[in-house]
Amino acid sequence: MPRTRTPRRWRATLAAALAVGLTATACSGAGGGSSDDGTAITVLMVGNPQMEDLAKITAENFTADTGITVRFTILPENELRDRVTQDVATQGGQYDVATIGAYEAPIWAQNGWLHELSSYADADSGYDKADLLGPAVASLSGADGKLYAAPFYGESSFLMYNRELFAAAGLTMPERPTWQQVADFAARLDDKQAGVAGICLRGLPGWGELFAPLTTVVNTFGGTWFEQDWTPKVNAPEFTAATKFYVDLLRAHGQPGAPQSGFTECLNTFGQGKAAMWYDATSAAGTLEDPNSSTVAGKVGYAYAPVDKTDSAGWLWVWALAMPKTTKNADAAWQFISWATGKEYERLVGATLGWSRVPAGKRQSTYEIPEYRDSAAAFADITLKSIQEADPVNPGVQPRPALGVQFVGIPEFADLGTKVSQEVSAAIAGQVSVDKALADGQRLAEEAAARHR
Helix, strand or coil: CCCCCCCHHHHHHHHHHCCCCCCCCCCCCCCCCCCCCCCEEEEEEECCHHHHHHHHHHHHHHHHHHCCEEEEEEECHHHHHHHHHHHHHCCCCCCCEEEEECCHHHHHHHCCCECCCHHHHHHCCCCCHHHECHHHHHHCECCCCCECCEEEEEECEEEEEEHHHHHHCCCCCCCCCEHHHHHHHHHHHCECCCCEECCECCCCCCCCCCHHHHHHHHHHCCCCCECCCCCECCCCHHHHHHHHHHHHHHHHHCCCCHHHCCHHHHHHHHHCCCECEEEEEHHHHHHHCCCCCCCCCCCEEEEECCECCCCCCCCCEEEEEECECCCCCHHHHHHHHHHHHCHHHHHHHHHHCCHHHCCCCCEHHHHHCHHHHHHCCCCHHHHHHHHHHCCCCCCCCCCCCCCCCCCCCCCCHHHHHHHHHHHHHHHHCCCCCHHHHHHHHHHHHHHHHHCCC
């Protein structure tokens, strides 16, 4: 399959959009300190299945080979974002390696908070940086064109559905469904007596939780957080229509406890057969196809992200391993990063844990491994194509002032998106109206926009 080439305009836009500082209040975080002798490193990671797999196999493989002990701290996504920001932004120095994403990497590189990794990767003869997928590299590079985090896995988003439930109801999922079709399916398949929701969607507050899927709905409904001149559009008709659609769909046919459901909760719900559909990250497929952790393994169908006014709607995200500038164990930290994000690691995971659990979406070579292609036949091609189709420059129907599909690539968005998500989550819970939630969001967006006009 052809490798996606990243247009130069991405990087030019990246430099302009992210050339501002990110501030954070000083706050101490938990976790072990780094040792000075380089024989032990501390690693802070998000608690997704792929990272938990990494923690499981490190001692018997990486440590056994190198003698470097790795002390992991693994946290849920929202807690991880708070902890890593507190430590890196305040130069706390508690972690030698930290999980960050496509949102943080360019901003933190601009602030001088991270070691650049291009020189390490170029000097590492076995790393093969050229094998990394273009969107992953672009998402994690600074304005200087250097890599500031190494991709652990990449993802877009797609619609997962239970083929057995669809067949029993006589329904057929299109390859590229519309959101209206999804809503109609959810109404048909919702079976509260049997404990099966029509659809599972994130409702947990957080710019990277609720607003990851919701912003893609906003994009395809014709909305945007900001117009190109930084005019906020949070309470515009298109943004409002998308949010009301999402909230109404969840309230009518979503899973119980939707306001507290994030990626992990929906993974469990759908993986236990308690939802007919789930729109979320492509990276979920590996866990769903593992019979040791999923009751729907072999029963899941995959369709492209639902659309309304756009041809595609999938997001673009990379979870990556970065090295804070404060580390005292840079060489040991790179050895771990190189091992965990290298080509041989993916073969190790496939051979020891199962090929469906390979952290894919970052290297072209992954899709050339016969065992992986066989195991991931149901979702590998649609995952790769969804990543290639995602366009962080033009993800909607109008020009944008900053990069990002499911986020806005400015420092203020973490706070803005999280605060608005809290209001929308309250709307899902029936505590406030969507109009009230977005009116408050518009005022917050005005404050953020004022810093960029």
